[in-house]
Amino acid sequence: MTEILTISSTFVKDLIVPRLVSSKKGDNGVVLVVGGNKIYHGAPILASMAALKSGTDLVYTAVPRSIILPIRSFSPNLIALPLPDDKLTIGSANKLIAMMPKKADSAAIGMGMTAKQEALITLIRQLKNMGTKLLLDASALIPEVLKEISGTSTIITPHPGEYKRIFGEEAGTTQKEQISNIDRLSKEYGITIILKGPANLVCSSEENGHVAVIKRSTPAMTVGGTGDVLAGLTAGLLTKLKPFDSCVLGVYFNGLAASLAYRQVGLHMVATDLIEYLPKVMKTFDKIKA
Numbered sequence: 001m002t003e004i005l006t007i008s009s010t011f012v013k014d015l016i017v018p019r020l021v022s023s024k025k026g027d028n029g030v031v032l033v034v035g036g037n038k039i040y041h042g043a044p045i046l047a048s049m050a051a052l053k054s055g056t057d058l059v060y061t062a063v064p065r066s067i068i069l070p071i072r073s074f075s076p077n078l079i080a081l082p083l084p085d086d087k088l089t090i091g092s093a094n095k096l097i098a099m100m101p102k103k104a105d106s107a108a109i110g111m112g113m114t115a116k117q118e119a120l121i122t123l124i125r126q127l128k129n130m131g132t133k134l135l136l137d138a139s140a141l142i143p144e145v146l147k148e149i150s151g152t153s154t155i156i157t158p159h160p161g162e163y164k165r166i167f168g169e170e171a172g173t174t175q176k177e178q179i180s181n182i183d184r185l186s187k188e189y190g191i192t193i194i195l196k197g198p199a200n201l202v203c204s205s206e207e208n209g210h211v212a213v214i215k216r217s218t219p220a221m222t223v224g225g226t227g228d229v230l231a232g233l234t235a236g237l238l239t240k241l242k243p244f245d246s247c248v249l250g251v252y253f254n255g256l257a258a259s260l261a262y263r264q265v266g267l268h269m270v271a272t273d274l275i276e277y278l279p280k281v282m283k284t285f286d287k288i289k290a
Contacts, residue, residue, distance in 0.1 A: 002180070007248055018287035018288060019286075020290075029056035029106070030056065030105050031051040031058070031232075032106070033060070033062065033107070033111070033235070034063075034113065035110060035113040035228075036071070037087070037112055040111075042112070043112030043138070043225070044061050045061070045075075046225045046275065047111045047228045047231050047235070050230070051108065051233065051235050053279055054282075055236065056236040059077075059079065059236075062083055065084060081096060081099055081100075083095065086114065090118060090122050096123070105239035106135065107135065109124070110231075111139075113140065120140060128148070128152060133243070134149065135155040135156075135157065135234055135235045136149070141156055141165060143166055146191075150189045150190050152191070154191050155243050157227065157234070160197065167185060179211050182203040182211070186204055194234070198215065202214070202251060204242075204247070206242065207244045210244075212244075212248045214248070217259040229274045230254045233254055234246050234251075256277075258274055261277050
């Protein structure tokens with residue numbers, strides 16, 4: 001039987017992993033973000049900045065060489081890795097693995113990306129073999145990936161349209177139907193699902209029928225880019241947490257940041273506002289351990 005979890009601040013605080021006083025660079029997470037094309041250069045920026053703001057130490061942002069300059073000029077905090085082709089090709093995937101300065105603890109793939117199917121599968125397979133935990137979003141949500149990620153607890157983050165594309169069926173018209181469907185499919189494929197919408201639903205094959213329901217904090221979140229922020233934020237948390245827990249915290253903190261932004265600017269919020277406010281809402285939950 002499916003159990004609905006209530007996500008409170010106490011629930012969230014219990015999930016936070018303390019940072020050790022003795023930790024060094026890299027101990028608190030290394031994230032790889034792969035995305036972007038000639039049109040959508042902003043998506044990997046938003047995801048990468050959110051991953052950094054989550055509290056990770058290093059984020060590598062792999063994008064086509066044609067958009068490497070706007071990535072590098074946006075922030076000196078980003079480590080940009082140029083890929084030779086505008087689409088993700090097998091050659092680009094292999095080159096990316098070869099140029100990675102450090103092994104990534106987690107990877108967010110798909111934001112604003114154009115990819116050849118076989119190249120996406122190649123990248124997923126190589127990262128999986130390296131022990132990198134995966135989050136797939138946007139363009140990476142195609143049916144062909146299901147075989148590769150089955151049984152890995154990989155996170156996918158579809159809205160209803162992307163859900164239909166990857167699974168070949170509707171998510172459901174009521175919340176009850178949606179909960180039943182993501183519970184069934186997360187178990188069938190051994191994955192973790194965030195179904196995005198007015199109520200965000202989180203379900204994982206590892207959680208024995210537990211589903212978290214987290215209402216969207218403001219309709220201002222329909223602005224483009226908030227899903228990219230969620231993907232990067234969740235991938236950052238995934239470096240230290242189980243997939244289900246990182247999803248719950250990602251949705252929760254993304255919503256808190258949006259709520260704070262809405263109080264400041266109303267319906268004129270943009271995705272970069274979430275990046276600005278994430279530290280303000282997450283700082284309350286910080287823990288340091290001797």
